[in-house]
Structures are given as structure tokens and as C-alpha cells.
Amino acid sequence: MAEEVILLDFWPSPFGMRARIALREKGVEFDMREEDLSNKSPLLSKMNPVNKQIPVLVHNGKPVCESLLMVQYIDETWVRESPLLPSDPYERARARFWADYVDKKIYPVGRKVWQSRGEAQEAAKKEYIECLKVLEGELGDKAYFGGERFGYVDVSLIPFYSWFYGLETTANFSIVEECPKLVAWAKRCMQRESVAKSLPDQRKLYDFLLARIKKLQAQ
Amino acid sequence: MAEEVILLDFWPSPFGMRARIALREKGVEFDMREEDLSNKSPLLSKMNPVNKQIPVLVHNGKPVCESLLMVQYIDETWVRESPLLPSDPYERARARFWADYVDKKIYPVGRKVWQSRGEAQEAAKKEYIECLKVLEGELGDKAYFGGERFGYVDVSLIPFYSWFYGLETTANFSIVEECPKLVAWAKRCMQRESVAKSLPDQRKLYDFLLARIKKLQAQ
Numbered sequence: 560m561a562e563e564v565i566l567l568d569f570w571p572s573p574f575g576m577r578a579r580i581a582l583r584e585k586g587v588e589f590d591m592r593e594e595d596l597s598n599k600s601p602l603l604s605k606m607n608p609v610n611k612q613i614p615v616l617v618h619n620g621k622p623v624c625e626s627l628l629m630v631q632y633i634d635e636t637w638v639r640e641s642p643l644l645p646s647d648p649y650e651r652a653r654a655r656f657w658a659d660y661v662d663k664k665i666y667p668v669g670r671k672v673w674q675s676r677g678e679a680q681e682a683a684k685k686e687y688i689e690c691l692k693v694l695e696g697e698l699g700d701k702a703y704f705g706g707e708r709f710g711y712v713d714v715s716l717i718p719f720y721s722w723f724y725g726l727e728t729t730a731n732f733s734i735v736e737e738c739p740k741l742v743a744w745a746k747r748c749m750q751r752e753s754v755a756k757s758l759p760d761q762r763k764l765y766d767f768l769l770a771r772i773k774k775l776q777a778q
Numbered sequence: 779m780a781e782e783v784i785l786l787d788f789w790p791s792p793f794g795m796r797a798r799i800a801l802r803e804k805g806v807e808f809d810m811r812e813e814d815l816s817n818k819s820p821l822l823s824k825m826n827p828v829n830k831q832i833p834v835l836v837h838n839g840k841p842v843c844e845s846l847l848m849v850q851y852i853d854e855t856w857v858r859e860s861p862l863l864p865s866d867p868y869e870r871a872r873a874r875f876w877a878d879y880v881d882k883k884i885y886p887v888g889r890k891v892w893q894s895r896g897e898a899q900e901a902a903k904k905e906y907i908e909c910l911k912v913l914e915g916e917l918g919d920k921a922y923f924g925g926e927r928f929g930y931v932d933v934s935l936i937p938f939y940s941w942f943y944g945l946e947t948t949a950n951f952s953i954v955e956e957c958p959k960l961v962a963w964a965k966r967c968m969q970r971e972s973v974a975k976s977l978p979d980q981r982k983l984y985d986f987l988l989a990r991i992k993k994l995q996a997q
Contacts, residue, residue, distance in 0.1 A: 609879065609912065623871045625878055635867035648854035652842045659844055660828065693828065 564589040565617040567603050569596055571767050573666065573718035574626035575614040576757050580714050581630045583753035585637040627658050630714055643711045654705060657697060658715035664690040665719050672730050673768060674775060684730055688737045695741040702747065709751060713744075717754055720745040724761035725768035783808040784836040786822050788815055790986050792885065792937035793845035794833040795976050799933050800849045802972035804856040846877050849933055862930045873924060876916060877934035883909040884938050891949050892987060893994060903949055907956045914960040921966065928970060932963075936973055939964040943980035944987035 564582065568575035568591050582589050594603055594613050606615045606622035616623040616632070623632045634643040645651050668690055671683035694716065698704055704712035723734050723745075735742045748754045783801065787794035787810050801808050813822055813832050825834045825841035835842040835851070842851045853862040864870050887909055890902035913935065917923055923931035942953050942964075954961045967973045 618868075621868055623868070624875055628871050628874045628878065631874070632867055632871040635870065648851055649837075649840055649842070651854065652847050652851040655847045655850070656843055659847065 563619050566591045567594055567613050567615040569594050569613045570759055571764055572613060576718035577626045577714055578614050578616055578629045579757035580753050581633040581643060583756060584641040585633060586640050587637055627715060643714060645705060654711045657704060657712045661715045669722060669726060672726050673772060680730060684732050691738045691741055695738050698740060698744055713748055717745060717748045718758060721758040721761055721764050725765035728765055729768055729772060782838050785810045786813055786832050786834040788813050788832050789978055790983055791832060795937035796845045796933055797833050797835055797848045798976035799972050800852040800862060802975060803860040804852060805859050806856055846934060862933060864924060873930045876923060876931045880934045888941060888945060891945050892991060899949060903951050910957045910960055914957050917959060917963055932967055936964060936967045937977060940977040940980055940983050944984035947984055948987060948991060
């Protein structure tokens with residue numbers, strides 16, 4: 560049977576980027592459908608009735624929601640190419656822990672950085688760097704989070720790299736000065752075709768972020 | 779090698795209950811160590827340095843954190859007894875989605891119910907019932923969330939049943955009237971030894987909750 564793989568997505572979404580990278584790592588052809596979040600498609604509401612959020616992976620008509628679950632699904636479905644999760648249950652639990660940490664910290668704290676001002680923003684920037692340093696500590700001197708091979712934690716975190724320039728420029732701080740090893744890891748990931756093709760240009764994301772900030776300030 | 783399984787836990791924690799149930803489903807002997815959350819043990823700080831939160835499963839000296847990851851680890855490590863996650867990748871993604879929904883909704887909204895007052899509490903009660911109804915819709919007429927067999931979503935949700943009486947009594951509303959099928963499912967789960975042994979008495983939890991509410995109001 561011919562596979563039908565559709566990704567309901569929105570280009571600046573780090574969660575959508577995870578699915579794009581995982582599919583490309585596996586060599587799966589997919590149809591990326593850009594959603595207008597102010598006017599969501601009937602297909603999105605049908606495929607994710609609980610949250611009505613992107614991304615949604617629709618595989619042969621069946622929806623998979625939540626980006627980390629999607630990456631696990633992709634890994635378990637297209638098993639032959641590029642395994643993303645470790646095969647050992649303990650290592651798998653560790654990888655899931657760090658991906659969960661990215662969800663619980665990097666996304667919400669990054670949001671605080673660009674949505675706040677003054678003292679609140681200074682605190683958010685400090686917290687953001689602290690969280691990145693925790694991840695940098697876990698990375699250590701390894702090439703990737705899982706060791707020599709690009710895997711699940713890398714897929715989970717690398718999309719946020721595309722937001723770094725926008726955050727640094729709008730909030731006036733330097734991630735590369737604080738976390739040089741993590742930035743070196745990010746550049747290593749960017750050399751992979753799956754990543755380079757899936758992450759938008761940092762300057763395009765900066766423009767997007769600037770427009771969001773202006774809209775927020777006008778409210 | 780003799781297995782050493784330690785669970786760093788706190789008796790009212792629904793997250794700790796998940797690990798207890800999963801271990802008992804698998805017939806794994808474990809040493810449950812009660813933590814004093816106002817004076818956490820050095821072992822807890824060592825085993826979960828990132829969050830310093832219970833529960834932590836320590837298996838032969840190695841820590842696994844985050845309750846849902848713990849249940850998956852238990853399922854993948856002691857594979858022979860009572861499989862908890864479905865074997866099909868799509869069904870597995872669905873089960874993970876609903877367990878994630880429990881984490882994102884039932885816990886934080888339940889917390890809003892007992893921590894708020896007046897109009898905010900009315901809104902929280904309404905939201906809590908709505909979330910339970912979404913889960914009841916997913917359960918449908920099945921015996922368990924996965925069908926005929928007790929599994930991952932059941933393990934994830936059933937601990938919150940032990941809080942129902944406390945929530946209903948302190949916030950003055952009836953879950954059983956609104957969600958009779960879900961309560962019938964909970965009673966079905968309670969007939970399992972793994973669940974009955976792992977959930978504290980609802981009245982003991984009510985006393986615990988009342989003390990927490992009084993402390994909150996005194997602040």
C-alpha cells in the first residue's frame with residue numbers, strides 16, 4: 560500500500576520542526592500542509608479535536624498528536640532507518656527524561672524571555688541560560704546527547720536553536736557566550752540534511768518574533 | 779543478580795501511585811521509602827538532581843524520574859508479566875496521548891479546584907468535570923481505556939480517583955453524578971489488587987487535603 564503521510568504544521572513551530580526532522584531522518588516522503596492558526600482548517604479540527612493544535616501527523620488517515628509522541632511513533636513505525644531512541648530501556652528512559660525537560664523548560668522559559676520586559680525579562684533570560692547550561696552539562700563532551708549518534712534528545716532540542724538569534728537580538732543577550740559547547744553541538748546538528756532542511760532561517764524567525772512582540776505591545 | 783528496587787515516594791502523590799501500581803502489576807518486590815518533602819533525603823537529591831521531586835524509581839542503583847516515563851520503563855524492563863502499553867505503534871501513540879492529557883489537565887485543574895475559592899473555584903470545578911467527560915468519552919463502553927485489558931492509560935489516571943472524595947467534599951460538587959461511567963471504571967480498577975494496595979483511603983486523603991487547604995488559607 561502506498562503510504563500517505565501528511566504533516567499539519569506551521570513553519571515557525573519548534574514542535575513541527577521535530578516531526579519534519581524525524582521524518583527526514585527516516586527518509587519518509589511527506590506532504591507538509593501549512594496551517595493558518597487564526598483560521599484553522601477543518602482537517603486540523605477533525606484530526607486533533609482535543610487540542611486543535613499543530614503539529615499533527617496524519618499517517619494513512621490516522622492522526623498522531625503531540626510532537627514528542629510523534630517522534631516516538633515515527634521511530635517505532637519506520638524502524639529500519641536511523642534509530643532515534645536507544646534500544647536499552649534505561650537509556651530510553653533517560654532520553655525521554657531530557658526531551659521532557661526541553662518541553663517543560665526551554666519552550667515556556669523562552670516564551671517568557673520574549674513576552675516580558677524589564678526585571679521580569681532579566682529574570683527570564685537568567686533562567687533560560689540556566690536551563691541551557693543544565694542541558695550543556697548533560698551533553699558534556701559527547702558529539703550528540705546519546706553519544707556518537709544523532710537521536711531523540713537532539714531531535715527534541717535542535718528546533719529551539721532556530722529561535723536563538725531572535726531571542727538574543729530582541730532581548731539583548733548572548734547564548735553563544737554562555738553556552739559555547741551547546742552552540743557547537745547545534746552547528747554540528749545543522750550539518751545534517753534532515754535538520755538543515757527542517758529549520759527555517761534564523762533571520763526569518765527573528766522577523767516573525769519581532770512582529771509578534773510588536774503585536775503584543777500594541778494590545 | 780538480585781534486583782534492588784527502591785521507590786522514593788510520598789503516600790498522597792498520584793504520581794507515586796502510578797509507579798506502585800505498575801510495579802505490582804509486574805509482581806516486582808520493591809522497597810517504598812517515604813520522603814519528608816519539607817526535609818528531602820540526600821538520596822532524593824542525588825537521584826533526581828534536576829527536579830529533586832518524588833517519585834524516583836531506583837533500579838539497581840540507577841534512577842528513573844517522571845512517573846509516566848517510570849511506568850514505561852517498568853513495562854519495558856519486566857516484559858513478561860502484564861503488558862501495559864499496546865504492542866501496535868499507533869495504539870501506543872494513542873495511549874501515550876491520553877496519559878499525557880491526564881498530566882496536562884487532571885492534575886493542574888484538580889489543583890485549581892482545591893486551591894481556589896468563589897468564582898475561580900466554580901470555573902475550576904466546571905473545567906475539571908469537562909476534562910473528566912473528555913476522558914469518559916474516550917473510555918466509551920470499554921472495560922478499560924485500552925479495551926478488555928487494564929493498561930497504561932488506566933495506570934496513569936486511576937490514582938486521581940483517590941482524590942475525588944476530598945475534592946468533592948471540600949469544593950462541594952459531585953463527580954459521580956456528572957461522570958457515572960468513569961466512576962464505574964474506577965471501581966472496576968479498584969478491584970485489582972495492584973490498584974487497591976497502591977491507593978490510599980479516600981478519607982485519609984480528604985484529611986490530608988483539608989489540612990493543606992487550612993494551611994493555605996492561614997498564609
